[in-house]
Amino acid sequence: AQKVTQAQTEISVVEKEDVTLDCVYETRDTTYYLFWYKQPPSGELVFLIRRNSFDEQNEISGRYSWNFQKSTSSFNFTITASQVVDSAVYFCALSDQTGANNLFFGTGTRLTVIP
Amino acid sequence: DAGVIQSPRHEVTEMGQEVTLRCKPISGHDYLFWYRQTMMRGLELLIYFNNNVPIDDSGMPEDRFSAKMPNASFSTLKIQPSEPRDSAVYFCASSSVGVPGNTIYFGEGSWLTVV
Numbered sequence: 103a104q105k106v107t108q109a110q111t112e113i114s115v116v117e118k119e120d121v122t123l124d125c126v127y128e129t130r131d132t133t134y135y136l137f138w139y140k141q142p143p144s145g146e147l148v149f150l151i152r153r154n155s156f157d158e159q160n161e162i163s164g165r166y167s168w169n170f171q172k173s174t175s176s177f178n179f180t181i182t183a184s185q186v187v188d189s190a191v192y193f194c195a196l197s198d199q200t201g202a203n204n205l206f207f208g209t210g211t212r213l214t215v216i217p
Numbered sequence: 218d219a220g221v222i223q224s225p226r227h228e229v230t231e232m233g234q235e236v237t238l239r240c241k242p243i244s245g246h247d248y249l250f251w252y253r254q255t256m257m258r259g260l261e262l263l264i265y266f267n268n269n270v271p272i273d274d275s276g277m278p279e280d281r282f283s284a285k286m287p288n289a290s291f292s293t294l295k296i297q298p299s300e301p302r303d304s305a306v307y308f309c310a311s312s313s314v315g316v317p318g319n320t321i322y323f324g325e326g327s328w329l330t331v332v
Binding site for chain 2 (some may be wrong): 134137144145146147148150152155158193197204205207208209210
């Protein structure tokens with residue numbers, strides 16, 4: 103069965119600190135995809151990144167970076183030099199062959215960046 | 218390009234009333250999804266359509282819920298009669314091909330409160 107675990111319920115950091123959000127997933131499929139979404143206080147879900155199971159290269163986009171490690175079934179998300187605008191709930195999600203067209207979401211991590 | 222458009226953004230209704238939520242997917246997207254977000258259950262898939270045809274409605278909680286997609290640019294999610302436990306954020310989303318593999322883009326959500 104598919105499962106996404108975000109063990110950190112809430113994190114608070116001071117502005118300009120770096121922060122890492124953890125994501126651990128479970129799937130029996132060899133082909134799967136991992137996603138991160140951001141939900142700011144306004145409520146919408148904003149797509150951040152997609153990764154497939156065959157590409158373990160880390161990715162960097164501005165202050166955001168993602169570390170995918172199949173050996174530990176983790177797909178962690180790091181924000182460098184955090185800003186107040188980064189305050190949001192961040193969701194990690196998984197889709198795989200068995201789950202067909204479903205995205206399985208973790209429970210989210212609420213990040214608060216204190217000015 | 219316009220994203221997924223949902224209406225209403227907020228709705229407060231009395232128990233027993235009919236609620237209709239509306240969605241316009243991104244133009245050219247063949248897949249449309251309805252998700253529900255609650256504190257207890259997080260984000261869960263209710264139903265999805267491919268080319269206007271319902272493919273999987275196993276997530277629809279009960280017969281009070283129904284969804285239609287009369288054409289490629291419009292879908293509705295109806296709750297009749299509504300109950301307080303239906304209070305949640307309902308997200309519509311679309312993608313150009315089926316997950317796994319492709320990104321699902323979400324609307325801003327419809328925040329439903331049933332009193």
